[in-house]
Amino acid sequence: NAGVTQTPKFRVLKTGQSMTLLCAQDMNHEYMYWYRQDPGMGLRLIHYSVGEGTTAKGEVPDGYNVSRLKKQNFLLGLESAAPSQTSVYFCASGSGGPLNTEAFFGQGTRLTVV
């Protein structure tokens, strides 16, 4: 059982380049999330989705776009990368509902923008 899989695991971008981070989950979860993790700032929510075809902004959405065309996939896009987007990015998924509250995380993508 793979759980939540993120690709790529590492990436170096030049300022202004674009890229897409892919998150795939095989648990049939409705809810998916993208977080960024920076030293001393914990995990901050970028965007999230409450179901296929839906997306919503989190705490720090500027400079990012997302799409949820298929239930199992949640894509995070950077149209024009900036050094401030250097971070570790985590995808998570959850089934939602008052009794099914655990969020499962991927292994992370370390992105460096130079």
Place this chain on the structure above:
Amino acid sequence: GENVEQHPSTLSVQEGDSAVIKCTYSDSASNYFPWYKQELGKGPQLIIDIRSNVGEKKDQRIAVTLNKTAKHFSLHITETQPEDSAVYFCAASVTSGTYKYIFGTGTRLKVLA
């Protein structure tokens, strides 16, 4: 806006001692409080959680307490072991609607052998 504060940011304890990490939250509608452990190079993993209708929950050496009135919740690890060394995150969530998880800033726990 919604906010979760976590203290301390770093914590060093001798093996066998107890460790306590504290969090406060701002959204009075929050009703679910998970704790995650993150080991080096890995994603966070749930270790224990508590809901707002419960004041305390234990799982072997780990316990979590919740004070809804004060909007405080804490993680207690007893008889610490070197493998407990990791970064711990608290989070608060509302179990309806969007199920967003707002995380604290993390505590780096070092257990000294």
